[in-house]
Amino acid sequence: MTEKGKKYLFDILIAIDLIENFIADTPDFNLYENDLKTQSAVERQLAIIGEALSNLKKSDQDLSIKNEYQIIGFRNRLIHAYDKIDNAIVWVIIKRHLSKLKMEIEYLFQLKKSIPKTP
Numbered sequence: 001m002t003e004k005g006k007k008y009l010f011d012i013l014i015a016i017d018l019i020e021n022f023i024a025d026t027p028d029f030n031l032y033e034n035d036l037k038t039q040s041a042v043e044r045q046l047a048i049i050g051e052a053l054s055n056l057k058k059s060d061q062d063l064s065i066k067n068e069y070q071i072i073g074f075r076n077r078l079i080h081a082y083d084k085i086d087n088a089i090v091w092v093i094i095k096r097h098l099s100k101l102k103m104e105i106e107y108l109f110q111l112k113k114s115i116p117k118t119p
Contacts, residue, residue, distance in 0.1 A: 001060050001063065002059050002060055004055070004059045005056055005059050005060040005063065006109070008052040008053070008055050008056035008059065009052075009056065009105055009108055009109045010109065011048065011052040012048075012049050012052045012053065012056075012101075012105050013102065013105055013106065013109065015045040015046075015048045015049045015052070016045075016049065016098055016101065016102045016105070018041070018045050019041075019042050019045045019046070019094060019098060020098075022038050022041045022042055022045070023038065023042065023094060026038055029087075029088065029091045032087065032090075032091055033087050033091075039087065039090070042090060042094065043078055043082075043085065043090065046074065046075065046078060046090070046093070047075050047078045047079055049071060049075070049101075050071050050072050050073075050074060050075020050076070050078070051075055053065060053068055053071050053072055053075075054072045054075065057072075063108070065101075065104060065105070065108075066100075066101075066104060067097070067101075071101070074093070
């Protein structure tokens with residue numbers, strides 16, 4: 001894995017941690033839906049995750065992340081179709097999929113960190 005690739009994995013982990021912190025005091029969807037500041041912060045970090053994953057795919061083409069195309073596609077929706085974002089979909093992503101992505105990225109990050117560089 002390239003150094004850039006490691007950076008993108010790290011960026012994804014930071015964005016996930018930030019999202020977890022942003023919603024720590026938002027235990028249910030109704031609170032989330034009425035909290036524009038949290039929505040904005042979460043959506044920004046989801047966009048960063050999608051962009052970092054897109055860049056990761058360009059720098060390390062042999063690396064595969066589960067649901068990578070859906071994640072990148074959602075990033076594109078956040079950026080280009082921002083006025084059609086459904087808060088319920090964002091909430092489902094946060095609650096059902098983010099922790100799985102975090103585990104996968106942490107695993108890859110640790111795995112790639114421990115592999116010695118070849119000359």
